[in-house]
Amino acid sequence: MSAHRRSLTGWGRTSPSVAEVVPVSAMDDIAAALDGLGPRGVIGRGLGRSYGDPAQNAGGRVIDFTGLVGIHQLDVDEGRVTVEAGTSLDDLMRWLVPLGWFVPVTPGTRQVTVGGAIASDIHGKDHHVTGSWCQHVEALTIVTPQGGKRRITPSQDPDLFWATAGGMGLTGLVVDATIRLKRIETSSLSIDEDRTNDLDETMALMDGGDDAYDYSVAWIDLTATGRSMGRSILTRGQFATLDQLDAKRRRDPLAFRSTTVADAPRLVPPRLLNRASIRVFNELWYRKAPRRRRGQLQSITGFFHPLDLVGEWNRLYGSAGFLQWQCVVPLQEEAALRRMVGELSASGCTSFLAVLKRFGAANPGPLSFPMPGWTLALDIPADTRADLPALLDRLDDQVVAAGGRIYLAKDSRMRPELLGAMYPRLDEWRRVRAEVDPQGVLASDLGRRLGLA
């Protein structure tokens, strides 16, 4: 274990800050890593896939969990696994897919840790059926400043468990977790695709048809304006059954390969991703999609994690970095969503990846992001010169007015004043945190920026 001071950012590569980074690879290391803490406290860090600053702790200590990897226990019959917190979803898939098991929830990248998945209570394209990550966690081991190490379950310790779900690492350091897996017959997905003409058509299709699918998401072309505003490609499907596979795939139905085909170049010409290049990309992407396609077979990577094919693609945004804005508004707030999509499309603040998803029910976590409603997420170059800061502030206000919220795992810039309105059970969460960490030892840049803790 060797600590060193290092500059850290999130995936968006904005707002760097320097902390003492302590890698851990065993339980004993964690005890040692909590020794001799300075006034600026400590926070856990996984693979740094959060866009903003939750896994940073300026002037304090950051515990790097990516070396704490491995399976403690695996029940192949029941589909239950106990893994160390630094284990990535990529690790899990490489180990478990060939055995016929899949992670209960997967985000748009496999490069996230189990600890990070809990701290953000991540969701996937199946939220409308399966809920978010922590609903599939049966137990976890957590180290809190007040209580030391303990194993908690949602039934016996609901307060701490659900405060930890989406608690952005501020309720304790998660050491391991027991997760219920999802049975799969094959590693292929059977996908239906629909190209829509505008946002209303997209929403209508999702409203009416999502229930028939395990996975559903729409990619919106935010560069389209006027009558085409919100035109989308809707992809929905589920894991294929054996009999859906062709002969070639049937020979190795649970095949899984985890590779990157290329790394993004280290030196990127400034403004490579500009309005023109993003517009062209969006146009091509939209045109290439068929109007309607049924039962196409896709791989896990192709359907869930296409971006993982390019290592460190975040560097493509250049030195200024980028951010992601992700909100959710309640189901009946379609008008608000329409207004926001309209404003974004009109602003010309173009985005490669704008995705729309219809969430299912919420879980008991006071800071858990999902709620029944529409979630919209887009990547935006962090151009400080344009009117972007004001535009996003305005959109935040609209989200709050509609009774929605911003996803903390993606946030890197919202105003702290809005936090209470977005997460009305914030005080409940703060009470739990005050019990397990009365001195506020757990601290992060996000926590400071939002006055969260």
Add this chain to the structure above:
Amino acid sequence: MRDALGGVQSVLVLGGGSEIARATVRKLVADRCRTVILAGRRPAALEPVAAELRDAGATTVEVVAFDAQDTTSHATVLGDVFDRHPDLDVVLLAFGVLGSQPEFEADPSAAAAAVQANYVGAVSSGLVVADRLRRQGHGQLVVLSSVAGERARRDNFVYGSSKAGLDAFAQGLADSLTGSGVSVVIVRPGFVRTQMTEGMTDAPFATTADAVADDIVAGIRRDAPVVWSPAKLRWVFVVLRHLPRPIWRKVANR
């Protein structure tokens, strides 16, 4: 904490009464800055500024007695501020005196006092601030230098040399802070119409405190190492710096 688009939440101003600083802080508060600490040698005169900022939406506004010339007090006075506010995103070093060159020549001790404030006081307070920001692991020190430091002029070389010293100090400090999470933004305004230049005739490219503040806020946002204000002065001085001295003398004394 500074956010992904360079928005900041807290600022400490050294020389809180400065017109340029006031215009800058007003803009920061209009965005999302909620904590402002105004430090100056006449605290009572800063109260109205504090009141205005509270009205504008700042939730924590403090006034602190701080004299740039009194270097022995800096560690305590500024240390106290950082103890009370564990995160300061921006420290704006704005104090300075222009003085009058003929008076300085008649009274060298007055010249020394001005240099003591502009340069010596900046070195001392700048080092205290840099140390605290370094421990904090993030932050920006914005230093109000001046184009007057780019090339000494017959009619203000005491002031100009103090700014030249300050500018060189700020550059070195910036280098010493690489890798610490802390950066330095050096601001080089030209002639700005403020109380400092009251009664003087405009120099070429004369500007206003408000315009300089816009440039400073933009510089803070993109974490620029140097901000010229107005921006074109950068190119003007590329030329002026290299003029042969006899020609420079003529240009400068016009």
